[in-house]
Amino acid sequence: MSKLDLKTLRPGTRMIRAAAYTDIVVQSHIPPIYQTVNFEYADAEQGLDIFQGKKSGYIYTRDGNPTTDLFVNMVALLEEGEAGIATASGMAAISNAILPFVNPGDEIVSSSAIYGGTRNWFTEHLQRFNITVRFVDITDLDAVRVAITDKTKILYTEVVGNPNLVVADIAALGKIARSAQKLFIVDNTFTPPPVMYPLRYGADIVVHSATKYIGGHGDIIGGVIVTSLEKMQLIGKTLSKFGGVMSPFNAWLAIRGLKTMNLRLERHCDNAMRLAEYLSKHPKVAQVFYPGLPQHPFHKVAAAQLHGYGGMMAFEVKGGLDAGKTVMNNVRVCSFVVSLGEIDTLIMHPASTSHVSLTPQEREAIGVTDGMIRLSVGIENIEDLIGDLEQALAKV
Numbered sequence: 345m346s347k348l349d350l351k352t353l354r355p356g357t358r359m360i361r362a363a364a365y366t367d368i369v370v371q372s373h374i375p376p377i378y379q380t381v382n383f384e385y386a387d388a389e390q391g392l393d394i395f396q397g398k399k400s401g402y403i404y405t406r407d408g409n410p411t412t413d414l415f416v417n418m419v420a421l422l423e424e425g426e427a428g429i430a431t432a433s434g435m436a437a438i439s440n441a442i443l444p445f446v447n448p449g450d451e452i453v454s455s456s457a458i459y460g461g462t463r464n465w466f467t468e469h470l471q472r473f474n475i476t477v478r479f480v481d482i483t484d485l486d487a488v489r490v491a492i493t494d495k496t497k498i499l500y501t502e503v504v505g506n507p508n509l510v511v512a513d514i515a516a517l518g519k520i521a522r523s524a525q526k527l528f529i530v531d532n533t534f535t536p537p538p539v540m541y542p543l544r545y546g547a548d549i550v551v552h553s554a555t556k557y558i559g560g561h562g563d564i565i566g567g568v569i570v571t572s573l574e575k576m577q578l579i580g581k582t583l584s585k586f587g588g589v590m591s592p593f594n595a596w597l598a599i600r601g602l603k604t605m606n607l608r609l610e611r612h613c614d615n616a617m618r619l620a621e622y623l624s625k626h627p628k629v630a631q632v633f634y635p636g637l638p639q640h641p642f643h644k645v646a647a648a649q650l651h652g653y654g655g656m657m658a659f660e661v662k663g664g665l666d667a668g669k670t671v672m673n674n675v676r677v678c679s680f681v682v683s684l685g686e687i688d689t690l691i692m693h694p695a696s697t698s699h700v701s702l703t704p705q706e707r708e709a710i711g712v713t714d715g716m717i718r719l720s721v722g723i724e725n726i727e728d729l730i731g732d733l734e735q736a737l738a739k740v
């Protein structure tokens with residue numbers, strides 16, 4: 345397209361065209377944010393070539409954007425997958441990883457120890473489309489084999505699941521999925537690389553809530569899917585029309601998060617281990633749930649497949665609901681919020697928050713005891729974290 349002399353235009357048009365004509369190409373050390381909806385074509389031929397796929401290029405940010413592409417390429421590189429796609433949230437990653445591969449009448453076999461939002465989407469939303477999810481104890485491999493039928497399309501699990509930090513044997517599950525020819529989807533939100541590489545162990549698709557460790561600072565909601573190029577093309581078509589794509593600004597923040605994630609995870613893992621060891625010897629603590637502890641029921645599988653044991657843990661304070669509330673009301677370094685994977689230590693008391701609508705018996709049945717406290721251990725100095733819990737537990 346030929347350019348006009350801007351001075352011939354009236355002020356309103358002049359400002360709009362001046363911004364459009366600016367070709368800012370500088371040697372930026374940090375990749376810029378392509379905060380744009382559209383990508384412009386030099387002429388009709390270039391537009392035609394890009395639309396027909398003869399030349400590579402961007403068209404519209406819902407279908408692709410250089411900043412989000414940089415982010416997904418980084419995650420694909422990290423997860424050792426062929427391709428990735430960025431989504432507006434972790435839930436958008438999960439739904440878009442599943443939807444292209446199921447039809448009414450199909451079934452999914454899922455771990456029962458999964459994030460409540462995912463469980464809700466499975467039971468209340470997928471069910472409406474006649475897609476049935478069968479929940480199993482993912483650590484019972486025979487139960488998994490029995491639950492898989494001809495109708496099953498997907499085996500779904502998280503690596504480390506709430507509330508008791510059960511650890512799925514991804515290698516064994518990968519073999520089961522492969523021999524039954526089912527798609528194996530793993531939510532790796534709690535244990536991003538280098539802690540866990542699900543694709544190495546037979547996962548077909550890995551999903552993340554980038555809201556957590558990838559972003560790392562509690563300032564973005566986002567998600568990402570990593571898989572083969574072939575599956576990604578299918579997922580990309582679904583995502584483009586369901587529309588839950590990541591914003592370029594969030595992708596830019598997620599890129600920044602990825603640069604320090606390895607370092608942060610080392611500290612998350614070290615701090616969680618130290619805190620678990622401290623709490624397991626505390627007289628007011630009945631039980632500690634952390635896969636790094638030798639007494640944890642799934643320590644062996646965690647030791648074999650994880651590199652570090654992650655930053656998530658839970659413990660049960662003696663004295664039930666009141667004792668749990670006392671700890672919550674007295675911590676001063678830990679923050680009382682529901683999310684996880686951020687640089688600061690986040691504390692949650694399920695019995696008085698997320699699971700308050702259930703009876704104590706119902707909570708007990710899913711492993712949430714009244715004195716249970718969940719910690720997403722941050723990267724602070726460990727002495728301050730131990731000191732904070734020490735003084736809070738002293739008030740019980």
Ligand SMILES: Cc1ncc(COP(=O)(O)O)c(C=O)c1O
Nearest residue numbers: 433434435459531533553555566
């Ligand atoms: C394991 C896991 N997966 C997925 C999600 C959903 O992520 P988002 O909140 O980014 O949609 C969460 C949220 O807590 C989660 O814990």
